[in-house]
Amino acid sequence: MTGALTARRPGTDPAPLPWLPLALTVALLGTAIAYPLSSGSARDAVSWTIVLLGSAVSVSHATISRGARTGAGLLVLVGVVAVLFEALGLSTGFPYGEYRYSDMLGPTLLGVPFLVPLAWLMMAWPSWVLAARLTSRVRPARRRAARVAGAAYVFAGWDVVLDPQLVQAGYWRWANPEPGLPGIPTVPLTNLAGWLLAGLVLMSLLDVLVERTSRLPRIGDAAPLLTLGWMVLGGALAHAAWLDLPGSAVWGVVLAVPVLAVLAVQARRGRR
Template identity: 75%
Template sequence: MSVATAAVRRAGAPARVPLVLAVLLVLAAVAYPLTDGTVRDAVSWTIVLLGSAVSVTAAAARHGGRTGAAVLAVVVVAAVAFEAVGLGTGYPYGEYTYSDALGPTLLGVPFLVPLAWLMMAWPSHVLAGLLTRRVRPGRRPAARVVVAALVFAGWDVVLDPQLVQAGYWTWTRPRPGLPGIDTVPLTNLAGWLLAGLVLMALLEVVVARTARADAPGTDAAPLLVIAWMVAGGALAHALWLDLPGSAAWGAVLSLVVLAVLALQARRR
């Protein structure tokens, strides 16, 4: 937490907002496994609202207000479209139903769901930028789209079992799934990869067309969000939520990302 606090102090005013929101999200995520019932539902809403706000404000601080607004619009529209089709047809994720705990809906999709996509999408895009920074410039945009889609889907490997456990949605046929995860089908992972490729390609276009070169923000806030939500989530799954399978997958994914970043740092 001291590192995040120091980053907040060093950042300029436009970057401070997403960093403060990210720190608040970490605190809410720490509280999640320590609560239950309606209090846990409120914490879930808080995490998603803070995470979506981090994405929009961080994109705006890093690339300008037009980019922040465009990221919000593109992710929300894509999320509602994919989720509405998924609910109606069972493709591309498999058959599932939402519970009433997620509140009001649009085309059957709870309002909280596109905000959760927003929470995940921008940090995935940012992390992919780091993971592909050594790729040849001409190939970097395509590589960034693919890696961001993989990160996006990998994040859901950790998050989905937690939210199924909370009763927010259920799968009609949850098997076969990844080893250690018997509540979420493999079709969900395939669906997230497809949705991620489409969404990250759209974000690549959005940033290219709207970004300002002189925006003063940093990527610290979205990186803090994804680091804590995956690595910290894996810890919570192992110690408090009785989800050892997703805890193991979260640990593996975190170690892979850290190893790639460390290798890139050594080659600089």
């Protein structure tokens, strides 16, 4: 693998607008706090703003940290894969199960609202960045497979928290929501299987993209990691305290435990 995929300090050459991803992240976190405190059309506006800011965090961080080719490639790759998977799901029910979007999400492409690939973009880059960190000590021969699997796990786990919230908001509905994970009666298990499959495909392609286009990171990864942590764990808190979604709150914490455990072990080893 190239040096861009290994755990190193940011490059010494100056990055343009190094503050931009973190500034967008701060705006995203403030907007996310407003979600459970809003309702109706105001909540819809908050949802759009969260996704737009989250996708901007991903593209800006990939561009500033790894280079313009990586940022542009990320935007195109995730957009294409998201539309193809979602269009396939809408027309055949594979791989997620049968579902339909409401008109609340606005204009569509092949039946897929524009907001949806932007949501994938918000989720994909932080998932890959976290997986790269989690697998930085894996043997080089096994690192790519571990990184792709870890990124797909994080990607699908994020959706476990997000999907019940957006079903509750009325953005889409499942024809057959059961059986689902215990405590989540509105989303079928086929959706989780579909996200794992989509995640494996997307992260395999993204891994190749980063390997072929990325330079040595010029800024740290605080912005995408903070985005991911806040949206998953902060989302779980919002589900438990304000949105009456205790099942997805519990699952968000449960799925985060292995990730936090690996990070704790890495931190302990780093202090030795």
